Amino acid sequence: MKHAFSLAALAALVSAGTITKRQAAGVTDVGILNYALTLEHLEDKFYREGLANYTQAEFIAAGFADPFYDNLKEISFDETTHVSFLSTALGAAAVEECTYSFPSTDPKSFVALASVLEGVGVSAYLGAAASIANKAYLTDAGSILTVESRHSSYIRAALDQSPFPQPFDDPLDFDEVYTLAAGFIVSCPSANTAKPMLPLKAFPSVALGTSGTIVSGQTITLETLGYVLQAADENTPIYAAFITVTGPIYSDAMAIEGGFTTVVPNGVNGQSYVVLTACKDRITDDTVAAGPAIVEVTNAYPSVFA
Incomplete structure (x- = not known):
């Protein structure tokens, strides 16, 4: 009913x-x-x-x-x-x-x-x-x-x-x-x-370039194929922001040919999402530069038994 x-x-x-x-x-x-x-x-x-x-x-x-x-x-x-x-x-x-x-x-x-x-x-x-x-x-x-x-x-x-x-x-x-x-x-x-729809836009895509099992503390590659991502100010760093319900967890993103490397932080597990940004204060549509990429993180769980 x-x-x-x-x-x-x-x-x-x-x-x-x-x-x-x-x-x-x-x-x-x-x-x-x-x-x-x-x-x-x-x-x-x-x-x-x-x-x-x-x-x-x-x-x-x-x-x-x-x-x-x-x-x-x-x-x-x-x-x-x-x-x-x-x-x-x-x-x-x-x-x-x-x-x-x-x-x-x-x-x-x-x-x-x-x-x-x-x-x-x-x-x-x-x-x-x-x-x-x-x-x-x-x-x-x-x-x-x-x-x-x-x-x-x-x-x-x-x-x-x-x-x-x-x-x-x-x-x-x-x-x-x-x-x-x-x-x-x-x-x-x-x-x-x-039809009445949301004003949606797609960010530049980011793909996971690392294969195999991924755990926190591991360095992974995020590929930005077909474009080069850099901050407007060359002195401004790029971050990999891993999305969580309590707010993003930031990890430094180091530029390499074809993308970035970053370290998977603690506090994420399972199917996780990471965006690239030059802003470490907040993640909004105005601050996301590219992504998200999907990263399957396979830490031991429950963590109290790890």
């Missing part, structure tokens, strides 16, 4: 044009719903495409024993349901599915990418929560967030990663998430430009 009422309330608010302006210019609750729908479209298409490309037998041969394949179908169903729910609530204001390119070539790479996408989804909903004004919207977004978190934990466990590697998940803001999602988007329907 709660779910049905909430859907009706959302639809009524959208159709009535009840759009609450947020503190940031151009950010509205309906725009945030379309932002969420954009992410759900991407995940929905990813699972539908993957389940069509790889068979149950191929997943088993890759080491993902039953009932993993059936559970993937359940996850796919959840994502399709999220799309349907948000699309129905938004009505004519809903954005349409885009065209995507996913770099998975076999069941193992598909599951690895699924883990990344689910982790980004959790961080996206968590980061958006503070900007949602309407309580009905916030409750529904929270309900989706908890399910995405279960997806993430299940898939991480299937990859022999900690299903819950730290006490707090890391929030990402709108542009940080869009930067990561944009790498999979080939094109979108022209009709989407007329």
Whole structure:
């Protein structure tokens, strides 16, 4: 009953044009719903495409024993349901599915990418929560967030990663998430430009250039392929800022050809995000220079047992 009422309330608010302006210019609750729908479209298409490309037998041969394949179908169903729910609530204001390119070539790479996408989804909903004004919207977004978190934990466990590697998940803001999602988007329907959306922008991309297991205290490479990043003042340092719920943890970034090296700090674990910045006071859209890059940190957890 709660779910049905909430859907009706959302639809009524959208159709009535009840759009609450947020503190940031151009950010509205309906725009945030379309932002969420954009992410759900991407995940929905990813699972539908993957389940069509790889068979149950191929997943088993890759080491993902039953009932993993059936559970993937359940996850796919959840994502399709999220799309349907948000699309129905938004009505004519809903954005349409885009065209995507996913770099998975076999069941193992598909599951690895699924883990990344689910982790980004959790961080996206968590980061958006503070900007949602309407309580009905916030409750529904929270309900989706908890399910995405279960997806993430299940898939991480299937990859022999900690299903819950730290006490707090890391929030990402709108542009940080869009930067990561944009790498999979080939094109979108022209009709989407007329829909109420957030004023999103993609930062220059940063890629992890270090392979293998990564732990705190280790030096890693962050690649800035195709461009050179430097502060306006050559004496101003660049920092690698690792995003956490309590605020960024900064590490000096040392310039090398094609990017930077930095040391992974203590206080991050699991799927982590790092941006490059010349500002050590705060991380906002105005101070992020590039990124985020995704870094899977594999420290022992719980840390009290390390």
